[in-house]
Every structure is written in C-alpha cells, then in structure tokens.
Amino acid sequence: MSELIITSPANARLKSLVALRRRRAREEAGITLIEGYDELSLALDAGVVPRTVYHCPELMLDPAMQQDVLLRVQALGSDTQQLGRAAFEKVAYREGPDGFLAVVESVVRSCADLTVGPAPLALICQGVEKPGNLGAMLRTADAAGVEAVVAIDQVTDWGNPNLVRASKGTVFSVPVASAGTGEALKWLSDNGIALVATTPDTELDYTEVDYTGPVAIAVGAEKYGLTDEILAAAAYRIRIPMAGRANSLNVATSAAVVIYEAVRQRRGR
Numbered sequence: 001m002s003e004l005i006i007t008s009p010a011n012a013r014l015k016s017l018v019a020l021r022r023r024r025a026r027e028e029a030g031i032t033l034i035e036g037y038d039e040l041s042l043a044l045d046a047g048v049v050p051r052t053v054y055h056c057p058e059l060m061l062d063p064a065m066q067q068d069v070l071l072r073v074q075a076l077g078s079d080t081q082q083l084g085r086a087a088f089e090k091v092a093y094r095e096g097p098d099g100f101l102a103v104v105e106s107v108v109r110s111c112a113d114l115t116v117g118p119a120p121l122a123l124i125c126q127g128v129e130k131p132g133n134l135g136a137m138l139r140t141a142d143a144a145g146v147e148a149v150v151a152i153d154q155v156t157d158w159g160n161p162n163l164v165r166a167s168k169g170t171v172f173s174v175p176v177a178s179a180g181t182g183e184a185l186k187w188l189s190d191n192g193i194a195l196v197a198t199t200p201d202t203e204l205d206y207t208e209v210d211y212t213g214p215v216a217i218a219v220g221a222e223k224y225g226l227t228d229e230i231l232a233a234a235a236y237r238i239r240i241p242m243a244g245r246a247n248s249l250n251v252a253t254s255a256a257v258v259i260y261e262a263v264r265q266r267r268g269r
Contacts, residue, residue: 007084017091023157032159034102035094037066042169044072050102052079056088059099093161107158109177111150111187120147121262122193122216124184126226128251129155135166136252142170144259154178185233188216197226197234198254206238211262219255222248
C-alpha cells in the first residue's frame with residue numbers, strides 16, 4: 001500500500017479523476033470509475049482488475065473489515081492510494097461517499113464481442129436515457145441470469161459513474177454492448193435469437209409468448225417507446241396489461257416483469 005497520503009484536493013492526480021466525470025474523457029482514456037465498497041467488491045468478483053483504488057479510512061463504514069478489498073486489489077497487482085477526507089470528497093461523485101473509488105478499464109463492447117449460449121435470454125434497451133433505469137435493468141439482468149444486454153441508440157454510456165452506481169456494479173457482471181439498430185438486429189439474426197418487443201399497441205399479453213427458446217426482450221424509452229424498425233423486426237409484440245390511469249410503466253419495471261415471466265417459463269413453473 002502506498003505510504004504517501006494525498007491530502008490536498010488540488011493535487012494534479014486528483015484533477016484527472018474529476019475529469020473522468022465527462023463521457024468524452026472516459027472514452028478517450030478507455031477507463032471508468034467505480035465508487036463504493038459493495039460495487040467494487042462485486043466488480044472484483046466479476047474478474048475486474050482495477051488500475052488504481054483510492055481509499056479513505058476516515059469515510060469507511062468499517063475500516064478494519066473493509067481492508068479485505070484493498071488486500072484483494074493489491075494481490076491482483078493494482079495500485080492503491082490513500083486520500084485524506086477532503087481530497088476524497090473532491091473526487092467522489094456521490095453524496096455520502098464510503099471511502100472507495102477505483103479506476104478500471106472501460107466496459108464498452110460491440111455486439112461482436114458478445115458470446116451467448118444455445119438458448120440465451122437477452123435484453124435490448126433502446127434510447128433509454130436515465131442511468132438509474134439502465135442500472136436497475138442491469139441488476140434485474142444479473143439476478144435473472146440474462147446473458148447479454150444491448151443498448152441501442154444509447155444516450156447514457158455504460159461507463160457513466162451514476163450508471164455503475166445504480167447497477168450496484170452489475171455492469172461488470174452482465175455482458176453489455178452498445179450498438180446501432182442495424183448492428184443489433186444482425187446480431188440477433190446471426191445468433192438465431194427471436195425478438196420480443198414491448199409496446200402498448202398490441203393485444204398480445206406478455207404471458208402469452210413462449211420464452212423458453214433463444215429470445216431477446218426489447219424495451220424502449222418511456223416517452224417514445226421502440227422505433228418502427230425494431231417493432232417491424234419483432235417476432236412478437238407484447239403488452240403488459242394496466243388497469244390504472246397511467247399509460248406506461250417505468251421502463252426498468254417493464255423489463256423486470258417480462259424478464260421474470262421468461263425466467264418462470266424456463267424453470268418449467
């Protein structure tokens with residue numbers, strides 16, 4: 001562990017961390033940030049090897065117990081750097097930081113980098129803007145065993161620190177990719193994956209489709225939904241029945257409802 005403790009918020013090394021809040025800076029450097037003990041622990045479990053882990057014992061919830069993360073990253077050959085409280089709060093991007101911030105390789109992939117099994121369950125997200133929604137869908141995907149999540153017409157990048165936080169680190173455990181519509185549809189076709197598109201403009205309920213084969217569930221932004229190109233390519237167009245006055249569900253909720261129907265069917269229940 002480094003013996004030097006950085007205490008000045010104006011330290012030049014810390015300025016480069018603050019710059020990584022910008023998407024362009026992350027993409028140009030090919031790196032992103034993970035903040036939080038739980039998020040970093042999950043990323044390590046998923047095989048991520050950080051470049052550097054910055055830590056601040058003053059902010060840790062349980063410094064003695066949480067030293068395990070530092071020991072793990074040091075065993076991987078990663079650098080560790082202790083910061084004073086003021087310095088850490090300067091680079092932290094969330095309120096109430098818990099003393100862990102890691103610099104890691106970018107998670108950006110193309111569809112060509114995705115490998116799936118013979119009967120995969122995948123999720124396609126089109127035009128989803130909010131990092132919280134993408135993060136929530138990744139947590140569902142991780143819990144349900146989804147083999148790939150592809151973002152089409154992506155507004156928020158997978159390396160957005162707020163997305164990493166919202167996903168609780170599952171952006172590193174679930175294979176993710178960014179693609180244009182044509183690339184994503186070609187990937188589905190090449191892998192023999194049927195597309196199931198969610199839309200209110202159909203009479204087919206989501207429970208009336210067979211999800212036991214290779215299938216990808218597509219969800220769109222709440223304001224605009226899926227594009228005509230995606231809907232035209234779908235083997236099925238499905239809806240989630242709604243009895244209230246609202247005309248749409250939160251996109252992450254919609255994805256979770258359909259994904260777990262697929263899980264239910266695949267378990268034979």
